[in-house]
Amino acid sequence: MFFNFVFLIILIFIIFLLEISLPIIPLGVSFIFIFIMVFLLKASKDKDFFSQKIRYVFFTAIIGGFLLDCYSIFFPGTFFLSLLTVTYLSKRFFLLKFNTNKILSVLIFGLVAGFIYQFLISFFIFISSFFQSTIPQIYFNGFYWLNVFQAIVLNGLLIVFLFWALNLIKFSKIRI
Helix, strand or coil, rough: HHHHHHHHHHHHHHHHHHHHHCCCCCCCCCHHHHHHHHHHHHHHCCCCCHHHHHHHHHHHHHHHHHHHHHHHHCCHHHHHHHHHHHHHHHHHHHHCCCCCCCCCHHHHHHHHHHHHHHHHHHHHHHHHHHCCCCCCCCCCCHHHHHHHHHHHHHHHHHHHHHHHHHHHHHHHCCCC
16 A cells, blocks of 8 residues: 555656646646546546545645645645645536546536636635735636636546546457
8 A cells, every 4th residue: 555655656746747847738738637537537436435546536636736836836725725626526526427438428527627627726816816915916818718718628638538548448458
């Protein structure tokens, strides 16, 4: 069990490094968010809320949110609270409504989770602007809404792509 946690921490750190170091990805795409949602979809077969896989998902959200907050210019806890809240809401409510065997359900799940994630980030930045004047202000103009829409769609599509790629790898019979 200890080695699983160590491996998970190393994997989260590698994903975090990819997210902050690749300049070719669009601004709103979050590899840590995508990894958490795919991990949650794979672990959603467990109905027990406190199973080992679900604990790993929440541990991933905590560590990933902490790493994103360390690198962020926003108020501390913005990404931590956003990732933890969207993970909890997704496990508690959304996965009960979606059939993960259908690609359209996974796409709708990814879009809804991406919307909640972007909304929570914007909400926490807006709330924190009352407490600290050095935080960048969000201007709700057309450019902002275009970036939010782009981030939601790209995150949702990448969740679908990664989830179904993992399913295809799992079910393929590769023998050496």
